[in-house]
Amino acid sequence: MCRRGFFNEPARRATSMDWDKLRIFHAVAAAGSLTHAGDSLHLSQSAVSRQIRALEESLNTTLFHRHARGLILTEQGELLFDATKSMTKRLDAASARIRDSEEEVFGELRVTTTIGFGSLWLAPRLPQLYQRYPQLKIDLMLEERLLDLPMREADVAIRMKEPSQADLIRRRLMSINMRLYASPRYLAQNGVPKTLEEMSDHRLISQNATSAQVSAGASLVREIMTYEIGSVLTVNNYFGVLQGVIHDLGVGVLPDYLTDDFPELVHVLPDVCSNEVPVFLAYPEELRQSKRIEAFRDFVTEEIIAYRRRRHEAEGGTRAVG
8 A cells, every 4th residue: 555655656756857867766776886876877976876865855755775885775765666677678678679770780689598599509600690780789698587578688589488478579480309419439438329228328418307498308307217327417508418418428318409510419219309399589579670680580580491401401311329
């Protein structure tokens, strides 16, 4: 009751506020320090402090608790900070649309995807994108957490399942499977497993059970682990699993898109694979006209089509052992 009542009044007052005061408040709230906010805004600490005091007076409330280690938002300050965060994201979105030229592609594009796909598939292909659009600035955010696209935590995402958030444009790029791979040297030294029972003579390399991963991959690992496995190495992402495989440590559970860039990998036990994992590209509806989004979307789509063509041509000649 009190929170709602407080917020409505300052929100009405904020309409007549100087935008600079709100911008400075937002910087101070984000930094938790007058000094750090001043540095980012190129203002003195005293100038920042004066603006915050003026804002508090106009709202007739206290926005920060002051203490020796910095500033902490009051309840009222938290409410205003929520509003300025939303305003900032919407202004960023508007600025992005304005900056997008009809003829040129430039500016920052924030792309999020998983650590494995981003580091093993996407990043190696970015030189071609930069060659085509040298003024593009890509902020590549690799993490398993799903960033909130409608709230502009990122501009575009490549995800290993269909996004459930509303107001997103989504495109299915491809499907992948998790399979078993080893290096030629490892197999020459340790032999080739012909059945899952023979994995008792080998080391299995996979993501650990507690790490974020596609459910199909986790299910495949659980199935394999029902057999007696001689030795196990677990890593918290597929990049680490790949490093273990190419350094001859064992047989690894890896996504099959890696065979395009790592043709030396040997596919073992070809009948053992996960269910299909769909790969989607998604971005907010409000960025539909963004030239940067269009350029990135078209580039990734072209790379996927080329990848599919190579996979199709390689069918029948795939290095599968088992």
